[in-house]
Amino acid sequence: MKKLISNDEAICVGCNRCVRVCPIEGASVIYETDGQIKVRVDESRCIACGACIQSCRHNARDYEDDTVAFLNDLRNGQPISMFAAPAYRTGGMDGDRVLAWLRQMGVKKIYDVSLGADICTWAHIRFIQKNNPEAVITQPCPAIVNYILMHEHDLIKYLSPIHSPMLCTAIFMKKYRQVNERIAALSPCIAKAHEFEETGYVNYNVTLKKLYEYIRDNHIQLPSEPFEFDHEEAALGRLYSMPGGLKENVELYLGKQLRIDQAEGTDIVYDALKSFARQQGRDLPSIFDVLNCLEGCNIGTGCLHERNRFEVNAVMDQNRKNVMNECDRPEYEHLYEKFDQTLRLDDFIRRYAPRHIQKYTVNGEQMERAFAALDKTTEEKRKFDCGACGSDSCYDMARKIALGIDVPSNCIQEEKMVIQADHEKILSLSKSNLENINKILEDISEIKGLSDEIVSLVKNVDGAIRAYSAMSNEIASIAFNINILALNASVEAARAGEHGKTFSVVAQEVRSLADKSRNTVSKADEISEKAVRSVDVINGKIENISKVVLQAHSEITDIYNSTQGALRDFDS
Secondary structure (H helix, E strand, O other): OOOOEEEOOOOOOOOOHHHHHOOOOOOEEEEEEOOEEEEEEOOOOOOOOOHHHHHOOOOOEEEOOOHHHHHHHHHOOOOEEEEEOHHHHOOOOOHHHHHHHHHHHOOOOEEEHHHHHHHHHHHHHHHHHHHOOOOEEOOOOHHHHHHHHHHOHHHHHHEOOEOOHHHHHHHHHHHHOOOOOEEEEEEOOOOHHHHHHHHOOOOEEEEHHHHHHHHHHOOOOOOOOOOOOOOOOOOHHHHOOOOOHHHHHHHHHHOOOOOEEEEEOOOOHHHHHHHHHHHOOOOOOOEEEEEOOOOHHHHOOOOOOOOOHHHHHHHHHHHHHHHHHHOOHHHHHHHHHHHHHHOOHHHHEOOOOOOOOOOOOOOHHHHHHHHHHOOOOOHHHHOOOOOOOOOOOHHHHHHHHHHOOOOHHHOHHHHHHHHHHHHHHHHHHHHHHHHHHHHHHHHHHHHHHHHHHHHHHHHHHHHHHHHHHHHHHHHHHHHHHHHHHHHHHHHHHHHHHHHHHHHHHHHHHHHHHHHHHHHHHHHHHHHHHHHHHHHHHHHHHHHHHHHHHHHHHHHHHHHHHHHHHHHHHHHO
16 A cells, blocks of 8 residues: 655654554554654554544644645646545635636546435445345445454454445446546545555545645635536535434435444544454444544545534535435435436445454563563552553553564653652762761861861960070070170289189180070071971961861852752652
8 A cells, every 4th residue: 555644753752642542553663762752654554544643743744645746647638537525615715616726727527426425325225225234334434444454354244345435436437427537536535545546446635635735835816606516416425524424314215224323533433343343243233334533524634624523514514404405305215216227236336355464462471571671560560551652551552562663761650760760879879978078077177176276286386486585585685794794704803913813714604605605595596586487387378278178168068058958859
């Protein structure tokens, strides 16, 4: 099958919204690159339901259709006819003016799929009346067909063999109106491209969204002249694009003879189909009318989504009233009698071939390894089931990890546990650092105490030196006085002559002793002055050290207090 869903992994943020809405296991593959979670599409498993595109808020998902190729071929003279799905009336533009513009562009014939829907209803009724099947799953929705053919083969036997309204229209155009040129579909659905590819009747899937965007981007002025289809007016088939549209058509003709159940939306319909398969024929409806899109084709995957459900339903309700005013049950009987006369039921029958997709299987050992990778070692952890990873449960995520389509780092609980472990390591390290800071503070306090003690001792030494200096000055003064006395004694001894010789010797010795004392004191003063200068220098150094110690003590105290406060906040 051709690739339809495009994925810009560069702008994917790994939010898992696309994973959460994807109904197919393995269609969304989660991986990690450069520490960033990313999601890619596995086209081999994707059913083109479009849910991921509508859920993505980062424009990472888009789809591809044939709008550009169709317009280019039309400009180049390629003969093309087309049909328009009923949703063209609710798509956000004046659909009739768009079709008038396409006719101006060169489209040969334009049909309304509502006619094909009438044929589809007729074919369903005649098939059920002829074959009385146990149960039928209707298949106007190609995403549903993709799902059954790819992933739920047990349901193929229930899948309605009647072609979708679009294919019924294409077959009617080719086999009954001899439209031989290429056919384009103005479609509200991405997945229709796969239906057209498999059946071969339609060449272009031109979605309403891409065509309307092209018209706006290129500022195309649409014509105002009236537009009409190239066939007779359709009946209630124009309601097919609403949820329960087929049911309403069948019941208009058959009343409440058949039990018709319905389900719409990716959140419901695929689980409902799984339940249908498990019923094994018990209590099944005659018709199970299913649609991929919650609001039906009117707000399909290939629509602009500019109108809400109430605006769309108002348009469709008016269509219903118009049809009901124009025809009643006898009119339908007449229409179906005409179909009986002009159409062959076998022309509108489709044969299905299952597509063989690799089945995912996981054993208990692989699951245990996956749970170990997630650090989910207890039942409590294994049933956390927050859904942030995009899986419905922790078990589903572990299964995906075992299959290699998810990664442990995508688990918020596992990441939380890693963060918690880091938190505890940081907490332990912070507490250890706090203890070290406290020890440094104690050591600095001790250094500060020793510094103060040294300052005190140095001051005592300085005082002693200065006291000694004062004593030296006194000794020098005494020596000076003794020297004067000795000098006077020598003079007197000289006057005494012979009798004064002995006294003269004593006087000389006394003067010599005074000179020695004065010289010694002089040397001591020099040493004392050097000591005083050194003590002054030491005092200056110790004062600087004391300032540095005080500053360090203050700064580390601030660090200690702020760390302690931060630690309390971090711990809480």
